[in-house]
Amino acid sequence: MNTVELAGVSRWYGNVVAVNDVTLSIGPGLTGLLGPNGAGKTTVLHLMAGLLAPSQGKVVIGGEPAWANPALYRKLGLVTERESVPGFLTAWEFVLASAKLHKLPDPTAAARAALDVVDLRDAQDRRISTYSKGMRQRSRVAAALVHDPDVLLLDEPFNGMDPRQRMQMMQLLDRMAEEGRTIVFSSHILEEVEQLSGTVQVIVAGRLAASGDYRHIRRLMTTRPHVFTIASSDDRLLATALMGEPSVSGVSLAEAGLQVHTSDYGAFTRALAKLAKARDIRLTTILPSDESLEKVFSYLVTT
Amino acid sequence: MNPTIIRLTARALLGRRRVLLLLPMPIVLIGLTLLGVSSEDEYVTPSDWGPLVFSNLGLAVILPLTALIVGSSVLGLEIDDGTITHLITKPLPRSEIILSKLLVAWLVTTGATALPLAVAAVIAGSGTLAVGLVVGTALGALAYSALFLALSVMAKRPVAVGLIYIVLWENLLVSFVDGARVFSIRQHATTIADAIGDTPLISSTLSVPTALIMVSVFVVAGTVGATRRLRSFALTGEAN
Secondary structure (H helix, E strand, O other): OOOEEEEEEEEEEOOEEEEEEEEEEEOOEEEEEEOOOOOOHHHHHHHHOOOOOOOEEEEEEOOEEOOOOHHHHHOEEEEOOOOOOOOOOEHHHHHHHHHHHOOOOOHHHHHHHHHHHOOOHHHOOOEHHHOOHHHHHHHHHHHHHOOOOOEEEEOOOOOOOOHHHHHHHHHHHHHHHHOOOEEEEEEOOHHHHOOOOOEEEEEEOOEEEEEEEHHHHHHHHHOOOEEEEEEEOOHHHHHHHHHOOOOEEEEEEEOOEEEEEEOOHHHHHHHHHHHHHHOOOOEEEEEEOOOOHHHHHHHHHOO | OOHHHHHHHHHHHHOOHHHHHHOHHHHHHHHHHHHHHHOOOOOOOHHHHHHHHHHHHHHHHHHHHHHHHHHOOOOHHHHHHOOHHHHHOOOOOHHHHHHHHHHHHHHHHHHHHHHHHHHHHHHOOOHHHHHHHHHHHHHHHHHHHHHHHHHHHHOOOHHHHHHHHHHHHHHHHHHHOHHHHHHOHHHHHHHHHHHHHOOOOOOOOOOHHHHHHHHHHHHHHHHHHHHHHHHOOOOOOOOO
């Protein structure tokens, strides 16, 4: 009963298409919404959370429409990316107020449990304005969890967290997913979600570019073609040697040195140094030239 | 009505420095009244300064400006800083949110305007005028609050639109176009205050039934409009 479904959903702002014909179905468990900045992840999450009307298509949560349906929030929790918390409240007041606004039978117990989950009980009586970024984030997670929702949406929940906090948050989300909840979170950093045991939906330029098991997508990303710029003491000699490598798919001479195309990042980087040493060539520059996230993600669109 | 929303709104509103903006105006009002009363010049009578203080300053400036500051803040500040998401992602009827916000705006505006006006009227020596001003101001505050609350959900720049209404409509247009006064909350408040206060210090221009009907129209239209708008409130901002 807690699936998140988008059917042919588009959302545009004037002439700008933010989300383009996305169809997906997310069931219980942990799902990452990956994509470079500006890809439309926040828009997708806001559509799921009923904070935006789809320009086209349908967003359905557990069989109910997401848009203009306040009753939905009984089973849905949202943590937005914007760091917006009423700083004049303490975490306890903030989470308790959320519990009361949900009209829970025992708001005090619910607030206490939610603050326990995010490990914020020790600091709960301090004003939120005195908190670090990670603590604020946790207070917002607590407020979003206080009514024990079946579906939890988090927009860039790991932003501004240190590695330890990130680990804790991942463990928390994993635990909640194991309890049968549907957890969807967005992130623009693939490495960030290495602990992830679930599925990912990759969004690039408003479109669903890839979807499926995290490890599969991860593999696609590490074996994608790379371009390196390499300068050395003897570029021509190095070029002839490189062409003999199976991991190299092309070499060209340029002003700055060699442009080397490789189809296997790992094998190439391991082979390069040995190869240069065997021919007594000194490497002066090795620059990966297409490491922008946009390129990494858009590679997925074509596979 | 929702007690949690009411409490949080009042705290957010009264805890900010913005609320200090409300202080100077009542002080000026009472100061001018004291000045008028203590004047020893026998040619200075209450009819010289009364209309100026109660009508031109109290009902025409202090009431609408206070209502604008407060009414556009009760929900507008949350929209501006994004904390509105905490409120709208709760399973609450939207009318409950709007009515709670309206109540806070109305009480704070009334407190900040009716009270000093009543004090000034008592200083001027008229108890009935004080009662008239309290009732007129309270009803005017209700209509203004509903209007400015609705503007804060509907308009991109609610304060600017509110100022245009106060300055252009209520002050300029009303003096040129007779029918415009029917839609001026200032005229409604003045009419009701005059009817009860029964003094030459304020003069009304509308009939009491018209004023009462128009106040209800503003309150109902503002509340319903704001509720409907909030029901389909789309989060704007960074779309990534």
